[in-house]
Amino acid sequence: MRGETGQGMGDEAELVRKLAAGDRAAFEAVYRKHNAAMVRFATGIVKSRATAEEVTQDAWVSVLKSIGGFEGRSSLAGWMFTIVLNKARTRAGRDGRAVSFDGAGEDDNLAAAFDGRGRWKDMPELWEEITAERIIAGRSVLQHVNAAIETLPPAQRSVLVLRGQQGLDAAEVCAMLGITEGNMRVLLHRARLAVRGALDALA
Amino acid sequence: MLSCKEVAQRASAMIDGELGAWDTLQMRMHLAMCKGCERFIGQVRVTRDLTKAAGEAEDLHDVDDLRISAILSQLHDGKQQGG
Ligand SMILES: [Zn+2]
Numbered sequence: 001m002r003g004e005t006g007q008g009m010g011d012e013a014e015l016v017r018k019l020a021a022g023d024r025a026a027f028e029a030v031y032r033k034h035n036a037a038m039v040r041f042a043t044g045i046v047k048s049r050a051t052a053e054e055v056t057q058d059a060w061v062s063v064l065k066s067i068g069g070f071e072g073r074s075s076l077a078g079w080m081f082t083i084v085l086n087k088a089r090t091r092a093g094r095d096g097r098a099v100s101f102d103g104a105g106e107d108d109n110l111a112a113a114f115d116g117r118g119r120w121k122d123m124p125e126l127w128e129e130i131t132a133e134r135i136i137a138g139r140s141v142l143q144h145v146n147a148a149i150e151t152l153p154p155a156q157r158s159v160l161v162l163r164g165q166q167g168l169d170a171a172e173v174c175a176m177l178g179i180t181e182g183n184m185r186v187l188l189h190r191a192r193l194a195v196r197g198a199l200d201a202l203a
Numbered sequence: 204m205l206s207c208k209e210v211a212q213r214a215s216a217m218i219d220g221e222l223g224a225w226d227t228l229q230m231r232m233h234l235a236m237c238k239g240c241e242r243f244i245g246q247v248r249v250t251r252d253l254t255k256a257a258g259e260a261e262d263l264h265d266v267d268d269l270r271i272s273a274i275l276s277q278l279h280d281g282k283q284q285g286g
Contacts, residue, residue: 024275031271037258060274110211118206124242127249132256145257164251165258189215196250 012076019067031060034077034166038084040146041161044154045088045099055091059084078172081162085176101177101187103155108190109197127203136202148198149191156191159184164191205233210240214247 018026035056042052042059062083070079092099115121134141149160155177162173163184174184205213210233216222217230234241 022275022278024271027275028271031267031274033259035267035270057270057274061277064274064278110208113211114206114208118208120207120239120243123239124246126242127246130249130253132253141253142257145253149254149257160254161258164254167255185216185221189212192215192247192250192254195254196246199250199253200246 013072016067016070016072016076019064022064027064030076030080034080035060036146037161037165038081040150041081041158042084042088043150044152044157045085045097046091047095047097051091051095052088055087056084059087062087074172075168077166078168078176081166081168082176099154101155101158101179103153103179103183103187103190105153108193110193125200125203127199130199130203141199141202144198144202145195148195151198152191152194155179156187156194159187160191160195163188205229207233207237207240207243210234210237211243214244215251217244218248218251 015026015030019030038056038059039049039052042055043049046052046055059080063080066083070076074082089099113121129136130141132140132142136144139147149157149165152160158177159173162168162176163170168176170181170184174181177184179187210230213222213226213230217227222230234244
């Protein structure tokens with residue numbers, strides 16, 4: 001099964017060839033790898049999850065229709081997420097929603113954690129119980145993580161999905177979202193702090 | 204000497220290996236003496252790893268089969284119409 005979802009350059013070229021040839025198994029593998037993340041990403045841009053699912057579905061059709069024109073100048077994932085972004089942006093525009101990824105007005109959740117001299121008010125916990133396999137309150141820890149990501153404001157959510165989950169290059173993420181690398185790092189950190197807060201509540 | 208607050212602000216940069224030599228040294232000095240920050244950095248590292256794992260663990264549901272079929276059928280329609 002090595003390379004089925006396109007790790008590395010050679011595998012990615014092979015995957016693109018299969019997608020262009022209409023290989024259903026190859027498409028299923030790509031869909032499985034990216035669809036949930038695409039919906040999570042699009043939900044930050046359009047007004048509802050249902051709309052995000054529609055937009056993502058529409059994006060997949062575009063991906064397959066235009067895969068022949070993919071030239072490998074970006075990663076395949078970056079190219080596909082750009083298609084999702086464009087579809088979501090268009091839809092948001094039609095619904096009168098402004099889309100910006102500068103993160104203005106998005107803050108981190110640690111402001112109250114320190115005293116006046118910048119020391120911890122309460123000692124952070126040792127997270128001995130927080131592991132991927134654990135089920136807490138009926139959901140796996142990983143499901144709790146994705147639920148927390150879905151509550152993030154758009155800029156943080158986009159950066160965490162693209163960079164922290166999909167592993168896109170920093171430069172690719174910045175170009176897509178129209179932000180600087182410094183801005184991206186701040187957003188990534190804030191997003192992690194928010195997810196950390198959700199996990200800490202389970203600990 | 205960095206404060207705990209400043210250490211927390213640099214936590215992601217540290218675990219992502221993006222700190223310069225001077226900042227790294229400052230962080231190490233603080234962490235050697237501060238259990239709270241050591242734990243916090245550990246939490247941020249776990250958060251990073253679980254976030255990545257959560258993006259990889261998603262199973263295909265039955266509804267996805269229908270969606271995949273819908274996508275592929277639209278594709279064929281497009282081709283028949285010469286699009
Ligand atoms: Zn400290």
